[in-house]
Amino acid sequence: MSTLRWGLIGTSTIAAQHMIGAIRANGGEIAAIMSASADRAATFAREHAIPRSTSRLDDLLGSDDIDAVYISTTNELHRDQVLAAANAGKHVLCEKPLSLTLDDARAMVARCRERGLVMGTNHHLRNAATHRAMREAIKAGRIGRPLFARVFHAVYLPPHLQGWRIHKPEAGGGVILDITVHDADTLRFVLDDEPVAVTAMTSQGGMGRENLEDGVMGVLRFASGLLAQCHDAFTTRYATTGFEVHGDAGSLIGTDCMTQMPKGNVMLRTKDGERQLSIAHENLYVRSVRLFQDAVAGRGSPAATGEDGIKSLSVALATREAARTGRETAIYLKV
Structure with missing residues (x-):
């Protein structure tokens, strides 16, 4: 895989100010953005030159042109979004904290592991x-x-x-x-x-x-x-x-x-x-995304793994x- 194709889940400040630039600096492509608000997703896509926006998680995860997702929604949403992404076969880079409970965090990491997917925690x-x-x-x-x-x-x-x-x-x-x-x-x-x-x-x-x-x-x-x-x-x-x-x-x-x-x-x-x-x-x-993309390519591991996210x-x-x-x-x- 020469270019990692990303879907963004969440129209966050950190995505806008840091992660979009970091993904593109590493040669990654951002294919789509998802927000619970269709208007907010469309505005975010327009402002950041992202080709597609949606308010439905299934629409984003069902796309063949997405290899990995970056999740930066509020913390209580992480669990279900990570599990859905893993079920759809997408690699996951998730903001911290991974979830609100240790049981949920362990379930998220375990699901990605079972599916053979890379999971990272964005501890910058x-x-x-x-x-x-x-x-x-x-x-x-x-x-x-x-x-x-x-x-x-x-x-x-x-x-x-x-x-x-x-x-x-x-x-x-x-x-x-x-x-x-x-x-x-x-x-x-x-x-x-x-x-x-x-x-x-x-x-x-x-x-x-x-x-x-x-x-x-x-x-x-x-x-x-x-x-x-x-x-x-x-x-x-x-x-x-x-x-x-x-x-x-x-x-x-x-x-x-x-x-x-x-x-x-x-x-x-x-x-x-x-x-x-x-x-x-x-x-x-930029370093966080580079190491994550290297891990997807089979070279090393993310800067902070899902297991690191559980421990923090x-x-x-x-x-x-x-x-x-x-x-x-x-x-x-x-x-």
């Missing part, structure tokens, strides 16, 4: 050059044994993205399923370690409605014994993002790196002083439960 942050450089430095032993990590992912959610994220619990709103799930995947990737338990507290800073949290702080315990702190929010207008890992022989200080944009830097600090790691930035979504969801759900109960909560990573 593991494609950041900053995080890949940190992972390589840790594997090379440059900070010794990792002991602690800290993730700063508190941002301001702009008005055009607020919507369901702040007032629809049934759609999987709230900062934990929107941002903490990213922290979980990025920590797992950078540390090459698995979290086993979490404690957390949530807050409402005035943006979240319907009892949805718009801020959270959590502490994860990893299998190695490492402790990681996460701070996520929708309500901090002036904060900067960052990712730190501290070992017994050095520290890695990543700044301005928990972002969709290819930017940020990483400082290595040891007994020999400080030095910036060499970073070759690349569009995160498991961490997010355990974080929410820990905040609700006020107790340390086990994280079940069975896929």
Whole structure:
């Protein structure tokens, strides 16, 4: 297959701003767009030069000119759309979180596996050059044994993205399923370690409605014994993002790196002083699509697999439960 032909499910901001360009940058073709609203689908198709639009999932999935789908609808819709795509024989790249429950996420991944299809979770942050450089430095032993990590992912959610994220619990709103799930995947990737338990507290800073949290702080315990702190929010207008890992022989200080944009830097600090790691930035979504298309062609696997999506969801759900109960909560990573 020389050209992967895509169908888009969902007229999302991320599709418009990032994924359409990433697919085309990799030589992919976008054959059709589906939205529950026929008018919205038609407008989106016209604005992005997509040949066909539909409001019916069956119409899109029944097309012979589509090899793979990218799903960026609201979270509660992912399960049925992924299962339908797998039943139709389409490869699947799905936004995070995969679903609202672990049972549903496991069923989605299992169905794709049974059909011999590639399934990826669009965890873009593991494609950041900053995080890949940190992972390589840790594997090379440059900070010794990792002991602690800290993730700063508190941002301001702009008005055009607020919507369901702040007032629809049934759609999987709230900062934990929107941002903490990213922290979980990025920590797992950078540390090459698995979290086993979490404690957390949530807050409402005035943006979240319907009892949805718009801020959270959590502490994860990893299998190695490492402790990681996460701070996520929708309500901090002036904060900067960052990712730190501290070992017994050095520290890695990543700044301005928990972002969709290819930017940020990483400082290595040891007994020999400080030095910036060499970073070759690349569009995160272009890399994500490239690795997904390579996997479809039989070369490697997606940047984040369906199994990775299950594990990051498991961490997010355990974080929410820990905040609700006020107790340390086990994280079940069975896929």
